[in-house]
Amino acid sequence: MxxxxxxxxxxxxxxxxxxxxxxxxxxxxxxxxxxxxxxxxxxxxxxxxxxxxxxxxxxxxxxxxxxxxxxxxxxxxxxxxxxxxxxxxxxxxxxxxxxxxxxxxxxxxxPVSEMAELVEWGLGPLRPLGVNPEKVGLAIALAIRFVPLIAEEFRHIREAQAARGLAANPLALIVPLVIRTLKSADELADAIEARGYER
Incomplete structure (x- = not known):
C-alpha cells in the first residue's frame, strides 16, 4: 500500500x-x-x-x-x-x-514538511535526554517520501521486464529494486552531507 x-x-x-x-x-x-x-x-x-x-x-x-x-x-x-x-x-x-x-x-x-515539523515539536521536550528532534523529523519525512518512490521503482522494473517478455520472478525483481533503492539513498545522503546538515 x-x-x-x-x-x-x-x-x-x-x-x-x-x-x-x-x-x-x-x-x-x-x-x-x-x-x-x-x-x-x-x-x-x-x-x-x-x-x-x-x-x-x-x-x-x-x-x-x-x-x-x-x-x-x-x-x-x-x-x-x-x-x-x-x-x-x-x-x-x-x-x-x-x-x-x-x-x-x-x-x-x-505536506511531509508539516508532519516533520509536528514530530520535531512533539519531541522537543526530549532534547535534554539526547534526542535530536530535527534528525527524527527528517528521518520520518524521508521514510514517507521513500515508500511511494520504491513502489514506483518496482512498477518500472516490472514493466521493463514484462516488455522484454520475461516471466515474473521475485529474485529478478528484488535485486534491481534493492540496487536502485540503495543508489537513491546514497545520493540522498551525499546531498544532505553537502548541505552541511550535520553541522
Missing part, C-alpha cells in the same frame, strides 16, 4: 493543521475500536470515503492505494469467518478500511 503523497488543494482538510488532523485520526481510531456496534463501523466507511474525496485526489489513485490492503482485508475477513463469525469479519474489515481511508486523506492533505 502507498499512503500519500501530498496532493495540493484548497479544501478545509488542507487548511487544517497537521496536529489537528493527526489528533482527530487518533481519536476516531480509538472510538472505532472501542465501539462494539457493527452499524457504527459500517456507517464510518462512507463517511471516511467522503473525507478522502474531499482531498480532491483522483479516484484512480484511491483504487491504486486500496489494491494492496484489499488482499489483507480479505485475509482478515476469512480469518474471522473461520474462527469467529461473519459479523466479526465485517466489523474488523470495516474498521480497517475506515482507518486506511482516513490515514490516506491525512497524508494527501498534509
Amino acid at each position: 502507498t499512503i500519500g503523497l501530498y496532493h495540493p488543494g484548497q479544501s478545509a482538510l488542507h487548511r487544517a493543521s497537521a496536529g489537528a488532523k493527526l489528533s482527530a485520526l487518533v481519536v476516531v481510531s480509538l472510538a472505532l475500536f472501542v465501539a462494539p456496534s457493527i452499524w457504527v463501523a459500517l456507517a464510518s466507511v462512507p463517511i471516511a470515503f467522503a473525507v478522502y474525496l474531499a482531498t480532491g485526489a483522483p479516484f484512480r489513485r484511491l483504487m491504486a492505494q486500496l489494491r494492496g490492503p484489499a488482499i489483507l482485508l480479505g485475509l482478515v475477513f476469512v480469518f474471522h469467518l473461520a474462527f469467529g463469525s461473519v459479523a466479526e469479519g465485517v466489523l474488523a474489515v470495516t474498521r480497517f478500511a475506515t482507518l486506511i481511508l482516513l490515514a490516506s486523506a491525512v497524508t494527501l492533505s498534509t
Whole structure:
C-alpha cells in the first residue's frame, strides 16, 4: 500500500493543521475500536470515503492505494469467518478500511514538511535526554517520501521486464529494486552531507 503523497488543494482538510488532523485520526481510531456496534463501523466507511474525496485526489489513485490492503482485508475477513463469525469479519474489515481511508486523506492533505515539523515539536521536550528532534523529523519525512518512490521503482522494473517478455520472478525483481533503492539513498545522503546538515 502507498499512503500519500501530498496532493495540493484548497479544501478545509488542507487548511487544517497537521496536529489537528493527526489528533482527530487518533481519536476516531480509538472510538472505532472501542465501539462494539457493527452499524457504527459500517456507517464510518462512507463517511471516511467522503473525507478522502474531499482531498480532491483522483479516484484512480484511491483504487491504486486500496489494491494492496484489499488482499489483507480479505485475509482478515476469512480469518474471522473461520474462527469467529461473519459479523466479526465485517466489523474488523470495516474498521480497517475506515482507518486506511482516513490515514490516506491525512497524508494527501498534509505536506511531509508539516508532519516533520509536528514530530520535531512533539519531541522537543526530549532534547535534554539526547534526542535530536530535527534528525527524527527528517528521518520520518524521508521514510514517507521513500515508500511511494520504491513502489514506483518496482512498477518500472516490472514493466521493463514484462516488455522484454520475461516471466515474473521475485529474485529478478528484488535485486534491481534493492540496487536502485540503495543508489537513491546514497545520493540522498551525499546531498544532505553537502548541505552541511550535520553541522
